[in-house]
Amino acid sequence: MRWLDAVTGRNKPVTNNLDALFLIPSAAITLQTAAGFRPTGHGAVCYRSATGAAFAQTQDEMTALISDDADAPEVKVSRDDFGFTWLEVNGDPDDLADLCTDLHAVNTSLEAQGFASGLLCSMVTFAGPSGRKVGLVYLYKSGTFYAFAPTGAQQRDNLTEISVRDHLAAELPMENDLQKWLALWNAPGL
């Protein structure tokens, strides 16, 4: 039926598994012991904001939900140069599970309101021994992870990214197609 899909211009979207976000805390321990990368407590979700009242309302509800938490992490909404919105959560570096729950909540509430097609990725930031930042990125559309380590304005440290992939390959579904390792220049927290 692949052929018919081609003619009708339809293909099945990859079924993603948001629960993979809850695997990050245990992966973070591996990353810390094997490579010395510690979580900074910063996480973010990147999405397209749709026009209209429905989306604005959803976004307000999301930020309220996270800010009402007992630990009350700092929530910030910003727009980048490409017109994508970043919802940042600044939580406790030692409680990564809490951060991942917040990111999961953002993803699921956008899904529930029918804006799943606008979700680009979720990112948890780690800092290396020399202060080098690495983002562990979850691609919503393919349901896989990859590492993004910018070193300058338009440069990325591919060696670190590949070594992170090798460290985490056993624990997280890592993206095998290097073409999909999207560069997120000026991502907040990196």
Place this chain on the structure above:
Amino acid sequence: MAHSRFIKDAGLTARMTLVMFLLGALFVGLVVGLMYAFPSYWFLIGLAGIGVAFYQWWSSDKLAMRAMRAREVTPQEAPELHGMIDRLCALADMPKPRVGIADMDLPNAFATGRSPERSVVCVTTGILQILDAEELEAVLAHELSHVAHRDVLVMTLASSAGILAGMLTRGAQFGGLSRGRNSGGFPAVIIALVVSLVVYAVSFLLLRLLSRYRELCADRSGAYLTLKPQALASALTKISGGAGAIPQKDLRANSAVNSLFIVPAVAGISMRTLTATHPSLEQRLEQLARIQAELGRPMA
């Protein structure tokens, strides 16, 4: 996933399926009719026509790039353009096409290539100048939808009946010359000529209809991808306003790749609605307004 805001346009799907079915039936009818009426060498002519179509599809990326005098650009040369396409492709979960820029003032963009893996998205310098970032992104999303829908393949397949009929018309002319003294052959050649011309005319109109439907589909998918139908609407208004203002001579020079453009460069004079490769601006804006309303509707 709970539910999606993507609403299926059942009417558009039904109309498009009907047109594709009719084109397929036309092709089969022509081949079967010829099989009964004529000896086998007619098929060599038909085969040559299909071969040409296949070659056009197979090397569509190179041919279109050459026709538009476009050059491929690297991420270093055009970082913003590449960054936009990178993100749209990640959002749509599709392989990234190559990116080209054509050095001309005509504001337009096109996508071509035999498969999503071997495709190229090209913009003109004119479109880069008149559109802002959000509008350019909407146009790129429209073009990426063409790539994802494999419109080059679909249109090539759909045009096979017309190409076959066109080649047969030629073949019948030459056949008529060489077999003129043969008493049995002459009427058959006339019949072939008439049938081919009728098939060609019908398939021409159906093709244009199909092309307009594919454009509407690409508009829909593009708007749902960026979640900003407003941006595509303002881009279309800007581009079509620009296309009308440009002198006729320059416009006709671009007719080779017209059906791949986002807005056709040649203004139709007669039978405009029947033979246009693109739907009218009003029709496209109406559809985008419907999508906009759907996106803004609060859910229970």
